[in-house]
Every structure is written in structure tokens, then in C-alpha cells.
Amino acid sequence: MNKSVALTGNEAVATAMKQIEPDVVAAYPITPQTDIVQYFSTFVADGQVKTEFVTVESEHSAMSATIGASAAGARAMTATSSQGLALMWEVVYIASSFRLPIVMPVVNRALSGPINIHCDHSDSMGARDSGWIQLYSEDAQEAYDNVIQAIRIAEHPDVLLPVMVMQDGFVISHAMQNLEILDDESVKKFVGTYKPDHHLLDVKHPMTVGSLFLPNFYFEAKKQEAEALERAKKVIQEVAKEYAAISGRQYGFFETYRLEDAEVAVIALNSTAGTVRGLVDEYRAKGLRVGALKPRVFRPLPHEELVVALQHLKAIAVMDRAESFSTHGGPLFNDLRSVLYESKERPVVTNYIYGLGGRDLTLDELRRVFDETLEAARAGYYRNRVTHLGVRE
Amino acid sequence: MANLRELSKGPEIFTPGHRLCAGCGAGPVVRQVLHALEGAPVVIGNATGCLEVASTIYPFTSWDASWIHNAFENAAATLSGVEAAYQSLKRQGKINDEIKFVAFGGDGGTYDIGLQSLSGAMERGHDLLYVCYDNGAYMNTGIQRSSATPFAADTTTSPVGQAIPGKTQGRKDLTAIIADHRIAYVAQASPAYWNDLVTKAKKAFAAKGSAFMNTIAPCPRGWRSDPALTVELSKLAVETCFWPLYEVENGKWRLTFKPREKKPITEWLKPQGRFKHLFRAENKGLLEQFQADVDQRWEDLLVRCGEK
CATH class of the missing domain: 3.40.50.920 (Rossmann fold)
Structure with missing residues (x-):
């Protein structure tokens, strides 16, 4: 069931994405995340995934389109680094406030300026107050495992929050490592099918997403987000336990x-x-x-x-x-x-x-x-x- | 050809009770576009702006169809994601409905801050219609100039001062910019010509791939015009050739309305307080410059449409 392979961190994440096979991926290339987008493009071009791949013109649009797709009932993913995350900042907060279970691998890279393409955590640390769940990964194995678990955490009805999964740029993203991957079927069985209760394409039950919350409602919406993050703690542990059963690898907080x-x-x-x-x-x-x-x-x-x-x-x-x-x-x-x-x-x-x-x-x-x-x-x-x-x- | 009697019987997706100002041009534009659906299921995207804030004050909504507002500059990108989800789920047999997609944005969200997002969505060819309601300034934040604001207009960021008499630049020709994306369908329309507008919207919804419509939408607050004159001003904009009605189908430009007699631009400018200063003796030159610009753009369009 588990297979030993040698992959870079980016390949490991792209492999997880291929096995998850989201309905929509909207992503824009940026060093050092670029490989993820390239590998995924190849999976799409070779017909290995059913995913609709949206080659957006920026990270702002990557997150915007991912939000649109997720609100439309699709399992939607994107991936980014550094300036890309900085450019999507505005909508990163909107994704969590819409309570959309988007999963986004982030390959950590220093923020400009001065411009630099190498690793530090200034990008994801800047997004720590955005209402996203943040999982950090030591190596390719953890990045792979975290991305798969992130789907289940994000989509859990007690949570419904986006998750970003970090790995270190170049140090991990571009370094070949031995890791164990699950077979496709096990991953598909583990992540299951995404069936949201409400979505935009359910045209018989129209919904309004993104309305104006004035002082009489805004505060409650933010409090509910905070409560969902609190509930996520239990879910993260439950998902880790289930994942350990199929992978043999234990994860905690x-x-x-x-x-x-x-x-x-x-x-x-x-x-x-x-x-x-x-x-x-x-x-x-x-x-x-x-x-x-x-x-x-x-x-x-x-x-x-x-x-x-x-x-x-x-x-x-x-x-x-x-x-x-x-x-x-x-x-x-x-x-x-x-x-x-x-x-x-x-x-x-x-x-x-x-x-x-x-x-x-x-x-x-x-x-x-x-x-x-x-x-x-x-x-x-x-x-x-x-x-x-x-x-x- | 649309028929008023038939249109009036169709479902009203943009329902009464919204907080748009009296005489706001966005309302009629939205209703006419949505009437062109003739009951087909639709998902609507909306940029931040007057239309959005006036129609979805939580917990109320004016939309009797699925609607999403994400942020100011990304209505096109957001709806492109909705449409991508639709293509994916349809291909997988998870959705069977035939759904249409339309985004609405003002000139701020379309010409300026949202231009990249719009260009990207159009270039990728998503099967959706983007409609700009162009009221010629950032009206929602209090009448600041945009790249759609006409020459010499008095706005809060291009005020008529002692040294500068209003906006010093002309307008960006967004309809032409989007037409040059060579998408399935592009049109310019005015709510005063409801038949023309609805017909164009029908074509836009029927087109396979991306479609764009630019519509003029008077704003009595920003134009400092009588709310009762909204339709009249939408009409005069066309009759003076400030806002010509045309379409670009498969790369072919075509005028859809040619005024029998081109009225002087002053007839459109005069009822609008934002151009009041142009009628002072010392600003005669500006008025002439305005007219010359309208003439030049009209001539260029006639050539593009094969009328000359």
C-alpha cells in the first residue's frame, strides 16, 4: 500500500494534489513553488486528473478564482510562495470568512524587499492572523502527509476553514528525499468526496455569498470564525489518528x-x-x-x-x-x-x-x-x- | 428582437427593495441584462461597489439567483472560478443544469482596479458575460475620478479649482480594449435603448466563451443630474455619439444604432452639474475640445464599423 519513492518537496506536494484530484486548481507560478504548478499542468495535459486547471494571470486571481470555485461547490486548491501570498493577502482573509475549505501548499520564501528568492517564514507568518489553519512541515514526507490531512480538516463540518501547508523553499522544495506515499485509492478513500450543504451552482436553492456585514453582524461572523478554529483542534487530532491508521505515521499538534x-x-x-x-x-x-x-x-x-x-x-x-x-x-x-x-x-x-x-x-x-x-x-x-x-x- | 410585454412577464432576478438611489442607472442595466436570460439559471458575480452594497446588506438580499461578491478588483476572476467549477462538475456528471454566468462591476471595478482580472478571465475564454455599468467615476466612495470619467468632469479628485478646470484627461476606451482580446462577443449599450441592450445580452449569453458588455449608467449623485432624467441622459449620450451603440462579433465591428442627426455634446453636458463650469465663457475652449474628442472617436468608430 505504502510505496517508497524519492521526490523533492514540490514533487511530493504535487503528487498529493494529483492523488486528491481536486475539481479545480487555479494557480500562478512563483519561485520556489513553480514546480508544483508545472507538475500539475503535466498531470492535466496527460489526462491523469479530472481537474479543471485555471491558468490565472496573478496570485490575486488565483485565490479569487479558487474562492469562486470553492463557493460553487468544487474541491479547490491553489499553491504559492512569498510575493504570491502577499499579493493574495486581501482575498486570503475573504476565503476564511466565507468558510471555504480551500487547501493551499505554501513554499516558504522571504518577502521582498530586498527581493530574495530563498527560504524564510516571513510570508506565511504574515498570514497567521488571516483565519487560516497553518500546518508546518519539516520535510517532503510531512508536506505530503499534511496536504492530504488538510483536505479532511478543512472540509470537516465543524471546521470549514481553509488550510495552508508550509514547507521550506529550496531546502525542502527542491531537495530529493526518500518518502513513503500512499496508493491513489487509499488517498481517494481517505479524502472522500466533497459534498457541501450549500453552493452557488445549486440553482434551485440560490444563495448570496459575500454580503455586506455592518456593525450589527460583522463581529458575530468573526467570532464564529474564531470558534471554528477552536473546534479545529479536535478535528486535527481525529484526522491525524485516521491518517496514522492508513499510513503508519503519527501526527500531533x-x-x-x-x-x-x-x-x-x-x-x-x-x-x-x-x-x-x-x-x-x-x-x-x-x-x-x-x-x-x-x-x-x-x-x-x-x-x-x-x-x-x-x-x-x-x-x-x-x-x-x-x-x-x-x-x-x-x-x-x-x-x-x-x-x-x-x-x-x-x-x-x-x-x-x-x-x-x-x-x-x-x-x-x-x-x-x-x-x-x-x-x-x-x-x-x-x-x-x-x-x-x-x-x- | 425583445418584446416589452414578454420581458415584463419574465422572472425578476434583481428584486425590489434594494437601496440603489432614485434614478441610478445600474438598476435598469442589471434588470435588462437579466431579462435576456428568459428564465435560464444563472450565477451572478459582483464587484464591490454601489450595486453590491445596495443589494446585499446582511441579512437581506435583492438577488433571486445565486450571487457572489468577493472583493473590488476580482469579480471576473471570482466568476471565472465559479465557471471552472461548473465545467469540472458538469464533465464529471455531478451537475446537469445549463447555467449562465454574469458579472457586474462599475467602471472603478472594471476599467481601473479590476482591469487585470477582467483581461485574464477574457483571455482564458471562460464561458461568462461581464457587464460594466459605467457611471463615469467612483460613485460608491463619493464621486472620485476614474479612467472612465469624461474630460473636464468635476469630481472630488478632479475638482474644478482656481488652477485646474476638472479632469484633464479623456476616457479610456475599455470596450475597444476588450474587443482586442478577440473574445466571442463585445458590445456597448445604453439602458435607454432597452431593445438593443436586451438583444445584445441575449447574444452575449448565447455566445460560446467570454462576452463583455459596456453600458452607460447615469448617476444622479455624481452627475448632479435630475433623477428623472436618467433615461433621457442615457439616450442623449447615444444621440450625441458620446456613447455609440455597437457590437463586435467574431472580430467584426458593427454599429447597431446610427443617430439620424448627431446632436451637439452640449445637449448631454448641460443637464449635468459636473459639467456646469464648461458653460462659463472662459471655458469655451474646453467645450470645443470635448466636442472635437467626441467627433474624432465617432469618426474612428465609423471606420472600424465599415461605415466609412
Whole structure:
């Protein structure tokens, strides 16, 4: 049933999309997501999918057409990166407010300016307040698995929200990796058929989508969105359980590594998490009680579970691959530190901003993070709340 | 040929109770276009604008058909997605109805902010009709100039001041721009010529592929005209050749109405407060310039339509 293959992150996502076989895909190419659009075009050209592929003239239209298709009762997908996501910003919020179960792979790339095509998380972090569910993926395997699960999460009647699935640009999107894919039939059975209760093409039951909500209704609509994100937590876990049954791969809100008895932890999203685990082993071999946590679900934020997982620690380093320009650390740091305010014994929490615009994170730089966090654990306070790591001063 | 008696018996998709202003030209345009469907199922797209805000104040709707508004600049892209879903689901045998698709946008959402989205949808050849109701400014936000605003018009962003007498530029010829996309059907129409407009809408709905109609839609607020004169002004726009009626079918341009006598542009300008300053002695030159521009565009059109 499971097949071992060697694919790039983009190929893995395109393969998932082919197996999902959405009714409509509307997408625009952008580095480093381009391969996804190209592979999917080939599937369409070769008649391998029934999908109506809309070769839109921009990402704004990609999201707009995807919204139209989804509101019309189609299972609709798109994919993007960086400037593409920035261009669709306006309608990204509309997709979630319409409660449309759109799934969008996002290949993380730094936002302009200055223009840069390499990886950081400024694109998807900018969309963190848009009402979309955000799943982060360490490698091609996780990107593949997350895209398939995203369909079920998005379309669940308790949720009905769009989902973006992230992977690191180039580092993962263009790197060949071994992974296991499911057979087409298993994926089709898992995602099932999309049958919305209401849609535009049900002409016998006409509906109005996108009406004007004045102060007497707007607030309730937004509150309902927030409640749907809260309900998504249970659905994400249920879907992961079902997915584990067919794939043998377990997914939670986050993945911990040697964390239970650790005093110090480093938290990082996506591909960096692998590097962090390598150093956890190195420090453990020296007898130091370190561990790691890799968030998978960033929106909704699983705050209760995070408190439980992290409150026993003495010090935590949160790695952010995006600047928030708050002068108070990156987006992941601020959310996690806020979450830990609820723990009894608050760990010392510091922030390392790294890898912007594709800057490599070296092992020595990461060793510095571990060393400084161990020192903070011993001292009970931090030297620097926010450190820009690996940048020329 | 449309017949008023028959039209009046057809279903009214744009229903009474909407909040469009008295004398708004968008209402008659929408009703005439939708009457051309003769009861065929339709999904309607709408750009942000007067028509949208006046017709769907939650929890009310004026639309007795499926309707979607997404944002300002993307009515064409949004409806292209709806149409793509229809093609996909129909091919899979999940939908059997024959459904038509029509988007409405004002000149702001069509000529300006939505031009890219419109061009993309037309180029891709989606089987849909896009109708622009051109009232010549961003009326919804309070009468700001657009690229459809006529020369010298007084708007809130091209005000008549001590130094500058209104809009200094002429109009963008959007109908010609869309015609140059070589789509199935393009037409320019006026609600005063309901028969012509409905006939064109029927052709547009029957055409296989993308169709576009540009319609003039007086705005008593922005034009500073008597709401009772909306039909008259829609008519004078045609009779003065400011807004000629023509169609482009399979690349062939054809006038659908040729005024017996071309009236001077002043007859259309005079009842509109936004052109009041043109009738001051010192602005005589502007008036002449306006007329010369109308004449030139009319001559060009006659050539394109094989009339000269």
C-alpha cells in the first residue's frame, strides 16, 4: 500500500494534489513553488486528473478564482510562495470568512524587499492572523502527509476553514528525499468526496455569498470564525489518528524530542527542526538534559498542550525564521512566551531570529543557542531576549 | 428582437427593495441584462461597489439567483472560478443544469482596479458575460475620478479649482480594449435603448466563451443630474455619439444604432452639474475640445464599423 519513492518537496506536494484530484486548481507560478504548478499542468495535459486547471494571470486571481470555485461547490486548491501570498493577502482573509475549505501548499520564501528568492517564514507568518489553519512541515514526507490531512480538516463540518501547508523553499522544495506515499485509492478513500450543504451552482436553492456585514453582524461572523478554529483542534487530532491508521505515521499538534526529562529546549519550525534534533543528541551525549519541540499546528495555537509540554523546562530558546519588527522578537516567540505565562514555574524564554532570506544556520551557531540557553537555565535569567543569529554586526 | 410585454412577464432576478438611489442607472442595466436570460439559471458575480452594497446588506438580499461578491478588483476572476467549477462538475456528471454566468462591476471595478482580472478571465475564454455599468467615476466612495470619467468632469479628485478646470484627461476606451482580446462577443449599450441592450445580452449569453458588455449608467449623485432624467441622459449620450451603440462579433465591428442627426455634446453636458463650469465663457475652449474628442472617436468608430 505504502510505496517508497524519492521526490523533492514540490514533487511530493504535487503528487498529493494529483492523488486528491481536486475539481479545480487555479494557480500562478512563483519561485520556489513553480514546480508544483508545472507538475500539475503535466498531470492535466496527460489526462491523469479530472481537474479543471485555471491558468490565472496573478496570485490575486488565483485565490479569487479558487474562492469562486470553492463557493460553487468544487474541491479547490491553489499553491504559492512569498510575493504570491502577499499579493493574495486581501482575498486570503475573504476565503476564511466565507468558510471555504480551500487547501493551499505554501513554499516558504522571504518577502521582498530586498527581493530574495530563498527560504524564510516571513510570508506565511504574515498570514497567521488571516483565519487560516497553518500546518508546518519539516520535510517532503510531512508536506505530503499534511496536504492530504488538510483536505479532511478543512472540509470537516465543524471546521470549514481553509488550510495552508508550509514547507521550506529550496531546502525542502527542491531537495530529493526518500518518502513513503500512499496508493491513489487509499488517498481517494481517505479524502472522500466533497459534498457541501450549500453552493452557488445549486440553482434551485440560490444563495448570496459575500454580503455586506455592518456593525450589527460583522463581529458575530468573526467570532464564529474564531470558534471554528477552536473546534479545529479536535478535528486535527481525529484526522491525524485516521491518517496514522492508513499510513503508519503519527501526527500531533507538535513533535517533541527527548523533551520529557529535559531542562532546556530549542523550538523550531520546518526543516531547522532536524538540525536541532541532531544537536540534542550531541548535547545529550555530553550528559546535558536538552530536548526539542517542533510545532506542526501554528494556527490554531494549541496553547493548553504547549503549556503541558513546556512548563517543566528551565529555559527555552524559540527560533524564528521571520522578523516581526515589534522589537520584541519574532512571531513564534511571542506566541509561545505568552502561552508560557500560564505555567506555574515560568521558564526563561529567549528568541533567536535566524536564516532570513535563506541565510544558512550553521551547527556552531546552533551550538551557541544551546550553550546560551543552558546558561540561562543555570542562571535563571537571560542575557539577550532577542538575538539575531548568524548576521554580520 | 425583445418584446416589452414578454420581458415584463419574465422572472425578476434583481428584486425590489434594494437601496440603489432614485434614478441610478445600474438598476435598469442589471434588470435588462437579466431579462435576456428568459428564465435560464444563472450565477451572478459582483464587484464591490454601489450595486453590491445596495443589494446585499446582511441579512437581506435583492438577488433571486445565486450571487457572489468577493472583493473590488476580482469579480471576473471570482466568476471565472465559479465557471471552472461548473465545467469540472458538469464533465464529471455531478451537475446537469445549463447555467449562465454574469458579472457586474462599475467602471472603478472594471476599467481601473479590476482591469487585470477582467483581461485574464477574457483571455482564458471562460464561458461568462461581464457587464460594466459605467457611471463615469467612483460613485460608491463619493464621486472620485476614474479612467472612465469624461474630460473636464468635476469630481472630488478632479475638482474644478482656481488652477485646474476638472479632469484633464479623456476616457479610456475599455470596450475597444476588450474587443482586442478577440473574445466571442463585445458590445456597448445604453439602458435607454432597452431593445438593443436586451438583444445584445441575449447574444452575449448565447455566445460560446467570454462576452463583455459596456453600458452607460447615469448617476444622479455624481452627475448632479435630475433623477428623472436618467433615461433621457442615457439616450442623449447615444444621440450625441458620446456613447455609440455597437457590437463586435467574431472580430467584426458593427454599429447597431446610427443617430439620424448627431446632436451637439452640449445637449448631454448641460443637464449635468459636473459639467456646469464648461458653460462659463472662459471655458469655451474646453467645450470645443470635448466636442472635437467626441467627433474624432465617432469618426474612428465609423471606420472600424465599415461605415466609412
